Amino acid sequence: MFLEIRHLLSLKTISESRNLSEASESLHLTQSALSHQIKAIENYFDTQIFQRQHKPLQLTAAGRRLVELADSVLPAVADVEYELKQMAAGERGRLHITIECHACFEWLLPALDQYRETWPDIEIDIRLGMSFEPIPALSQGKIDLVITSDRLAAKDIVFEELFNYQAMLAVAPDHPLAKKEYIVAEDLKNETLITYPVERNRLDVFTKFLFPAGIEPAATRQAELTAIILQLVASRRGVAVLPDWVLRETMATNNLTTRPIGASGMFGTLYAAVRKTDRQAAFIEGFINMTREIHG
Amino acid sequence: MFLEIRHLLSLKTISESRNLSEASESLHLTQSALSHQIKAIENYFDTQIFQRQHKPLQLTAAGRRLVELADSVLPAVADVEYELKQMAAGERGRLHITIECHACFEWLLPALDQYRETWPDIEIDIRLGMSFEPIPALSQGKIDLVITSDRLAAKDIVFEELFNYQAMLAVAPDHPLAKKEYIVAEDLKNETLITYPVERNRLDVFTKFLFPAGIEPAATRQAELTAIILQLVASRRGVAVLPDWVLRETMATNNLTTRPIGASGMFGTLYAAVRKTDRQAAFIEGFINMTREIHG
């Protein structure tokens, strides 16, 4: 490859000018530089590009082919350069989010609708993190943001605290447990516990509450969607432990009561994990700030 | 514009290699050069292109966009470079021919069929030269070859002799003039002269034969096609002056007799006019040699 973008730009400009001197001005070069440039191209290809000795600098067939190339290449390059600058400014980018907690859909989906308004050029996608470990995937650039409650060690990743939540037991208003001030592990011994379909050791109810007390619920059952879980609870088919933000909004409409887990409550924190290199990107900042505001 | 083809080529190669060193080998550069090149791009756009600190050198979103650009730009550039080299070698080019003499169609069209076989990548076109002066058009690159019998002065144009011809009077075999050894101007005083539809001063019969003798034919009539002229002559609707090569082939089939013009005959030469810069091009040489052989 001999040609460079520079050559194409010069050629294009010359073809749009009446003479070399005029072209050289708009290119911020001397006319001599252009003359040398053309000669170099003509030497390399061993063919004329301009019909010399004619007033309105006329292209030869070879010249026309080059200008044609310039016409297709230059705009493409200019576009990409513009896009890259936008990316660098954080106005454009990819935000592929993985969430580990199913319940997060409840606030994430409406939040993203709002986000899209401020960041129209960010390519958003959400994946449920099951088939792969999210933090390595983040390191490798397969995804761009992980919403998680585990702060794992990884040197090129930062964890930004989004908000705290309290896990609450959701029961039907006429359920016996609705009368208790707070729930202890033994209370669940005779209950059906409804959870999202994930491993037990990824559920706080088990890891932080039932396992330590050595208690096993009477039965467990899984449901994919939060709305289904809430309906099951309302119709007294079981109880569920959910973050307070899910329940706060739906308590009234779904006719539910919530009770704290344990005497001092069960709390957690949600983090946004991002690559250190992305941390300062405007569209990442924007996402973090927005979610903090929503839950502030 | 900051990006150059060089950058795109490096990027593309790196993206297809396992590491910088490997890429640098196929690019015939040191790995240091590549490292500097990448850094320059990253500095300019203020954004990462590769996910560092990971074994299989992984592209960032920005990097992917650049490789995408390279994928579209590099083949286009390579194609044009190849085409230009072909053009320089004369294997590819444009041969837009203008003919001034209508009769030339008779040998030109079959000749071009033959030419196309040897020069498949030459873009051929024929135009009847009426609306413009052919030699300036040639200078300006609007056309590439003029077939003419006038050798006009023009400094960037060369005239290559193709072949000589004799202008002959075509008459029906039982026409009184068929018995004469040769034709004198007065012989046409009582004849209908059939010509191609062009100005008189562009017809040799008038400029070289009738005007000097001050003779006007009894009538003139025009016909576009040589075949029509020949038919008209055969059916004794008039006489016509045509180059010998036209008549040689059709004399037998069309039942015609030919007679020389003047005691010493009327001769002419056909030239191919081309730009000096094109003269050496293989496909121009090819055209000239072919027509010379046909008429040799």
Added chain:
DNA sequence: CGTTATAATTGAATCAATTTCATATTTTTA
């Protein structure tokens, strides 16, 4: 977990290429 091997970065020096400057040549215009 430290050691070795491999790969990437960095800064300085070198080398190559492009641009400018000054001038000559060519072409156009009056």
Added chain:
DNA sequence: TAAAAATATGAAATTGATTCAATTATAACG
């Protein structure tokens, strides 16, 4: 035909890219 405008050219200067040598980082291995 002279003057003006445009282009071409060669040498010097500048810019920019590449290499070299050394350092640092990363992966591989015992």
